[in-house]
Amino acid sequence: MESVGRLAGGVAHDLNNVLTIIQSFGELLEMEIEGNTVAEEHVGFILQAADRAQRLTRQLLAFSRRQSVEPQIVTLADVTRNTLSMLRRLIGEDVRVAMVPIDVPWNIKVDPAQLEQVLLNLAVNARDAMPRGGTLTLETHNVQLDGDYARAHGIDLESGEYAMLAVSDTGCGIEADDLARIFEPFFTTKDKGKGTGLGLSTCQSIIKHAGGFIWVYSEKGIGTTFKVYLPRCYDRPAVATADPRPTSVAGGDETLLLVEDDAQVRSLFAQTLSNLGYTVLTAVDGVDALAVVEAYQQRIDVLISDVVMPRMSGPELAASLKSTRPAIRLLYMSGYTGDALANHGVVEPGFSLLEKPFTPLQLGTAIRNVLDRRSAS
Numbered sequence: 001m002e003s004v005g006r007l008a009g010g011v012a013h014d015l016n017n018v019l020t021i022i023q024s025f026g027e028l029l030e031m032e033i034e035g036n037t038v039a040e041e042h043v044g045f046i047l048q049a050a051d052r053a054q055r056l057t058r059q060l061l062a063f064s065r066r067q068s069v070e071p072q073i074v075t076l077a078d079v080t081r082n083t084l085s086m087l088r089r090l091i092g093e094d095v096r097v098a099m100v101p102i103d104v105p106w107n108i109k110v111d112p113a114q115l116e117q118v119l120l121n122l123a124v125n126a127r128d129a130m131p132r133g134g135t136l137t138l139e140t141h142n143v144q145l146d147g148d149y150a151r152a153h154g155i156d157l158e159s160g161e162y163a164m165l166a167v168s169d170t171g172c173g174i175e176a177d178d179l180a181r182i183f184e185p186f187f188t189t190k191d192k193g194k195g196t197g198l199g200l201s202t203c204q205s206i207i208k209h210a211g212g213f214i215w216v217y218s219e220k221g222i223g224t225t226f227k228v229y230l231p232r233c234y235d236r237p238a239v240a241t242a243d244p245r246p247t248s249v250a251g252g253d254e255t256l257l258l259v260e261d262d263a264q265v266r267s268l269f270a271q272t273l274s275n276l277g278y279t280v281l282t283a284v285d286g287v288d289a290l291a292v293v294e295a296y297q298q299r300i301d302v303l304i305s306d307v308v309m310p311r312m313s314g315p316e317l318a319a320s321l322k323s324t325r326p327a328i329r330l331l332y333m334s335g336y337t338g339d340a341l342a343n344h345g346v347v348e349p350g351f352s353l354l355e356k357p358f359t360p361l362q363l364g365t366a367i368r369n370v371l372d373r374r375s376a377s
Contacts, residue, residue: 015057016335017262019357023050024268027359052086054357057335071210072112073237075105076140076165076230079115084138087123094133095126106142106163109233110210118203118214122167122226125200129171129224139166145229150213157213161232168225174218182216249364251276254301254371257292259283259317260333261309269304272360273367286312290320300328302370304363307334307353329370333358 026047033039080099088097119138126136140163147159174182185201207214212230256278260266263284270280281296283289286309293300303321305314312320318330335356354366 015053016356017265019050019053019057020359021264021268023047023357024272024359026050027361050357070111070113071109073107073109073233073235074112074115075107076115076163076228077101077105079112080119080138080140080165082112083116083119087120090120091123091127091136095130096133096135098135098137100137100139102140102142104142105140106161106232107235107237108163108210108230109235110230111206114206114210118206118228119165119167121200121203126167126169126171126224129169129173134170134223137166137168139168140164141166142232143229155213155215155229157229162212162229163232165228165230166225167228168223170223173220173222174216174224175220179216179218183214249276249361250368251278251364252368252371253277253279255279255281255299256367257281257283257289257300257303257305257328259286259289259303259305259309259314261285261306269360269363272363276364278367285309286314286317286320289317293321293325300325302329302331302367304331304333304367307332331366331370 026043030040030043030047033043081101084097084099091097123136130136143162143164145155145157145159145162147157150157150159183200183204204214207228207230210230212228215227215229216224217227218224256273258266258270258273258280259282260269261284266282266284270282273280281292281300283292286305289303289305290312303318305317307314314332314334321328330352332351332353333356334353352366352370354363358366
């Protein structure tokens with residue numbers, strides 16, 4: 001499992017570099033075609049697809065434990081409703097989707113992206129169990145569980161109030177002997193090459209981490225129901241605030257050192273920052289950056305570096321530069337979140353981080369913020 005986690009984390013990190021390029025050029029193209037309704041719509045679809053791909057990389061990072069969990073106060077009904085359109089496209093037209101929401105759902109505290117992953121995994125399994133079509137039913141309920149009764153039925157939960165999500169299909173069902181192993185890593189009832197056996201194991205891990213439990217009931221030839229129980233949260237959700245994507249950014253005449261091992265990403269951002277008026281020095285990794293700095297005798301205002309790089313990491317590079325250039329400011333880039341990097345001891349808390357994928361405008365804004373904080377201090 002550790003090896004698979006490392007593989008998933010590596011794939012997600014590399015994919016974030018590709019998504020950075022897609023989102024960046026998509027955003028630049030969006031600005032150039034303003035007024036062309038059809039083209040704007042097409043580019044909008046590209047950017048939406050990139051956003052969905054970004055959520056997938058977050059799921060891979062969560063599986064590899066390199067993505068910090070971001071719990072929020074939500075309801076099962078809301079998460080299910082928000083996932084419904086994607087889910088319908090995913091399972092195809094031959095499976096009917098029926099949703100049975102509750103009028104006043106209880107709040108729960110969970111990472112919505114991870115809960116979406118659970119729902120999509122369960123829906124895909126249901127689709128595969130109905131190759132000739134059928135009905136997928138999604139139900140949400142508020143339930144009061146008795147701990148002794150739950151444990152007697154194999155559900156390890158304390159007594160209390162829970163929000164429950166039931167995902168039911170009219171498929172082929174699961175053999176009784178397989179039910180006991182259904183959540184084991186790498187165990188799958190699918191044909192060779194059609195399943196890894198990690199989907200339900202990941203679902204169970206996510207639900208347990210949120211303090212809940214996932215339970216399955218199945219009858220051969222009739223169908224299967226997965227039930228997810230999550231403890232009720234009595235806190236109120238925070239008021240959502242708009243986070244608009246920047247449409248312009250102020251530039252400057254400072255000197256920047258950009259360290260990025262992906263050639264396309266490095267070239268794109270170097271050109272963008274040059275267009276904003278900055279003097280941009282580039283390097284492929286930490287060792288190359290030290291050589292660039294040694295050859296450049298003038299002031300360097302900001303080091304913009306990927307965190308994880310071959311030969312020398314971003315933090316190692318920063319520590320080396322601080323001895324000779326103590327005034328240099330730091331802005332890290334990474335496909336991993338700040339909490340995940342700090343928790344793994346990669347960097348010290350309190351650093352400035354721009355999470356991949358991001359656009360040129362977001363990069364310019366982050367650099368300006370780093371420089372303006374220096375000016376204010």
